[in-house]
Amino acid sequence: MSTTSSSEPKPGEAGYVNPRGIPQAPFIEAVEEYVRSRDQVESILQSFQEMLSKYKYMEMSTLRRAAGLREKIPDIQKTLDTVLFLDSKRDAEEPTMLTTFELNDTLYAKANVTASDSVYLWLGANVMLEYPIAEATDLLTAKLKAAQESLKLCEEDLEFLRENITTVEVNTARVYNWDVQKRREEKEAGERIK
Numbered sequence: 682m683s684t685t686s687s688s689e690p691k692p693g694e695a696g697y698v699n700p701r702g703i704p705q706a707p708f709i710e711a712v713e714e715y716v717r718s719r720d721q722v723e724s725i726l727q728s729f730q731e732m733l734s735k736y737k738y739m740e741m742s743t744l745r746r747a748a749g750l751r752e753k754i755p756d757i758q759k760t761l762d763t764v765l766f767l768d769s770k771r772d773a774e775e776p777t778m779l780t781t782f783e784l785n786d787t788l789y790a791k792a793n794v795t796a797s798d799s800v801y802l803w804l805g806a807n808v809m810l811e812y813p814i815a816e817a818t819d820l821l822t823a824k825l826k827a828a829q830e831s832l833k834l835c836e837e838d839l840e841f842l843r844e845n846i847t848t849v850e851v852n853t854a855r856v857y858n859w860d861v862q863k864r865r866e867e868k869e870a871g872e873r874i875k
Contacts, residue, residue, distance in 0.1 A: 699841050706845040709852045712859040722860045729853045740842045747835040754828050761821040768814045771796040
């Protein structure tokens with residue numbers, strides 16, 4: 682009894698799609714086999730330009746997402762550190778501490794902070810919720826881990842996209858050069874006939 686396995690394409694094989702759904706650009710091994718006639722050259726070059734535009738759009742989108750994550754990760758880390766610091770002060774002998782905190786970009790205020798069992802966290806969209814310190818720590822740790830993982834995936838996608846952009850550019854150059862060579866050969870053959 683034979684079984685045929687329909688395995689998915691691996692990186693470098695035709696039809697491969699990375700885990701986030703970005704298709705791999707095919708590399709043209711033999712231009713002569715890929716381009717059957719010179720009539721196809723223009724449509725092939727146009728399809729390469731469309732593919733290149735899509736890859737560049739995905740690259741810009743991924744760069745923006747990565748930049749946002751790089752900006753967000755230090756804020757999450759700073760908030761987590763603050764919650765952990767407040768947690769460490771709960772059992773301290775002096776439950777009140779004097780601190781300076783930022784109200785605005787250039788406006789700071791002094792405050793006496795009393796140790797508490799809960800903290801308030803901004804969730805976004807002008808929403809703030811009260812959390813017990815343990816839950817806040819768990820939430821922030823999970824958010825930090827998720828943001829770091831997303832950044833890692835963005836960086837992998839950027840590398841994958843850059844490789845594919847290079848592949849499409851090389852394919853374009855090879856097809857264009859093949860077309861120039863064929864035109865030159867036809868011109869030389871035409872001159873020999875005269």
